[in-house]
Amino acid sequence: xxxxxxxxxxxxxxxxxxxxxxxxxxxxxxxxxxxxxxxxxxxxxxxxxxxxxxxxxxxxxxxxxxxxxxxxxxxxxxxxxxxxxxxxxxxxxxxxxxxxxxxxxxxxxxxxxxxxxxxxxxxxxxxxxxxxxxxxxxxxxxxxxxxxxxxxxxxxxxxxxxxxxxxxxxxxxxxxx
Numbered sequence: 675x676x677x678x679x680x681x682x683x684x685x686x687x688x689x690x691x692x693x694x695x696x697x698x699x700x701x702x703x704x705x706x707x708x709x710x711x712x713x714x715x716x717x718x719x720x721x722x723x724x725x726x727x728x729x730x731x732x733x734x735x736x737x738x739x740x741x742x743x744x745x746x747x748x749x750x751x752x753x754x755x756x757x758x759x760x761x762x763x764x765x766x767x768x769x770x771x772x773x774x775x776x777x778x779x780x781x782x783x784x785x786x787x788x789x790x791x792x793x794x795x796x797x798x799x800x801x802x803x804x805x806x807x808x809x810x811x812x813x814x815x816x817x818x819x820x821x822x823x824x825x826x827x828x829x830x831x832x833x834x835x836x837x838x839x840x841x842x843x844x845x846x847x848x849x850x851x
Contacts, residue, residue, distance in 0.1 A: 695805050698793055709770045711757075712822050716778045718746070718844045722851050729851075739851060746848045754841045757830045773826035774840055785815040792816075 725742060728734045734742070757772035785794040792812025793805070806812065829837040 691805075695793075710819070710823065711753075711770065711772045712819055712826060713772065713774050714778065715774055715776055715840075718750075718847050721746070722847050725851050743848050743851055747845060750841055750844050750848070754837065757837055758834070759831065770830060771828060772830040772837075773823055773828050774836075775822055775826040777822070777825065785812050785819060787812060787816060 725734065725739060729739055753772075756770055759770075785792060790809075791807070792809050793807055794812040794815040827833070827836060829840055
């Protein structure tokens with residue numbers, strides 16, 4: 675089989691730092707009442723290509739790949755429910771707004787701003803991920819997200835047709851892995 679450092683997908687673990695960051699985000703979620711998801715339309719396509727690559731170097735078994743595909747489909751069904759307002763919206767029960775950008779931005783970012791605290795996370799294809807609690811960085815990520823919202827299509831609330839078409843396209847991409 676492939677390189678021993680990649681084998682055994684089922685045993686792969688999240689880095690400890692990422693687990694702590696995730697916990698910080700969950701703690702902050704209790705403090706806000708509006709969530710904005712801004713989704714790069716190419717994110718699933720890029721992920722599918724990565725999975726195909728890992729298949730090609732034998733880092734994933736066919737069973738691993740099927741499990742990943744199943745989990746991705748479940749994630750998309752959950753996101754579609756959230757975008758459609760079907761699930762409880764967030765821990766405080768307030769609004770969730772879901773946007774799709776047609777730009778291939780090549781950057782994943784999130785910011786949380788609660789009172790005087792910022793948490794911002796971002797990663798690109800060009801450099802490593804970064805997590806910051808710095809106010810200046812948080813404000814820049816916030817401005818970037820706000821500018822992208824202006825050129826993105828909202829699919830939460832009333833955009834049922836667009837939402838359904840978008841998620842169907844994402845499921846088809848996963849099916850082609």
